[in-house]
Amino acid sequence: MVDPMIVKIADNITSPLGFTTEENYQAVKRGDTRLQRFVNKWSLPEPFIASLFEEGTLESAFNHRVKATLPYTRFEQMALLSAIEAITRSGIDAASERCIFILSTTKGNISLLEQGVEGVPDDRLQLSETARAIARFFGNRAEPMVVSNACASGVCVQIVAMRYLESGRYDHAVVIGADIQSPFIVSGFASFKALSPTACQPFSENRMGLNLGEAAATMVLRRVDEAKGYWQLADGAIRNDAHHISSPSKAAEGSFRALEAVLRRCPLTEELAVINAHGTATLYNDEMEAKAIERAGLLAIPVNAYKGNYGHTMGAAGVLETILTMRGLDEGTILPTRGFDELGVSKPIRVTKECLTTDRQAFIKLISGFGGTNAALRCVKV
């Protein structure tokens, strides 16, 4: 009897940089971004920089791809576009009772608080209702779950899905990370003084905060006895800082403990190609992650982050960034960190400026968020 393993059999990224993983991968490899400055958008008093879909592109892509009989919100259209592509590529029967949908989002359809969408019931503001609408689109009747751990959700969701599949109740999990930008989220982060007035610069000396972004990313996961040729979610851990609800621990306590946990069954850290960091480009987050990496003894491993391409896509970030890192390593590439120039954290981490090549087939994804939640995920391709 072998322990079951959880592998990714298909994926998709739907973002302002493209509607497939491949388009997104090539864009990030080139160093592209759709980050731009918005003035008077949504009548907000302050300008802000964000990575948003050009007006109408999401809706027209959805109408082109999907002959939907029911109305969906912009958030749901984005999540569905991503899920449809990933599920089609996987070849699974998403309607099967052996398949579960697990969503990762922070604010889902929060815009419905401000303005309704014609034909969409008001209760779709509830995250469980929007998750149901997405699962039902595929004919799936199992009750979906929604993981909502603020900005750390996208890694926590993979850990929840991994364990749930290991328990044997389901064969497949469709994991969807998604968040749309809105006046609600932008004004919230602005009130925290967390937004950078320039394109964000992860880990850099002159970093001034984060940019927000919107995206959806989907992974189809399967329980297997033989993982050969697939990316395996090998180990994951979630830990709290027990420090502050909106600022990270100076000692990086939670992030360090999460890292330490995913290394327990990985004695050979030289097998790791890269640590894909959260790298939001806020002063405190990036410093904290550098500290966690140092404490875990991983200063020799290259570090990268994709917020300079996408901004912070919140509930999508952990899923999207895991997929991109896997895609890069599939062809021996460690992706660059757009926006990074001079190292501006106190520990000498090796942040990638340009693409690097590697023959290593393992990495760690790090993430952190409000509520003191930190998570780490170790992925291996065998």
Add this chain to the structure above:
Amino acid sequence: MKTIHEINIDNSSAVIDGKRIDTSRSGSQMLTELYRIYVNDYPKFFKMDILCKLGFIASELLLQAEGAPRFTDRADRADRAILFFNHSSSIQADKAFEETIRDRSDFFPSPSVFVYTLPNIVTGEIAIRNHYYGETNFIILNERDDERIRQVTEAAFTDPTTTSAIAGWIEAPDNHHFTAALKLITK
């Protein structure tokens, strides 16, 4: 998994291990009453939104029932997990924040309101109070489903660091309607 203690709170009663705690108020006033009688040394309580107040009071009463020394960094405590589930996410805080941005000519978003629009903040509040560095997780379900909650909690114990957890349902759609059904569980 073994349930050590359990607490059930709704808008008019608090019951620990089947025994009702005397209260004279209801709604959020009852939570304040419980705070005054059983806690009273954590003024941050008054800054919290309804979901956090509920989770905080429920966890305090649960941990007082446990009777173990509080606020130690002993590993078996420090690694304790907090695994919460609900239906309405942080809807009460969401509506409160929306009020502050609705009128763009009277625009006053505040970080202390916005932060509670993330449902997992309650898990962080309890972790901070108790020096718990273990797993914290918040999952939204369509309705209270004790079997699903049990399965996800059981799965969380596959993390070898996790040997005990505060886990369960915590739902607070507004200041007058709420339910907490939490258990202190060991592996």
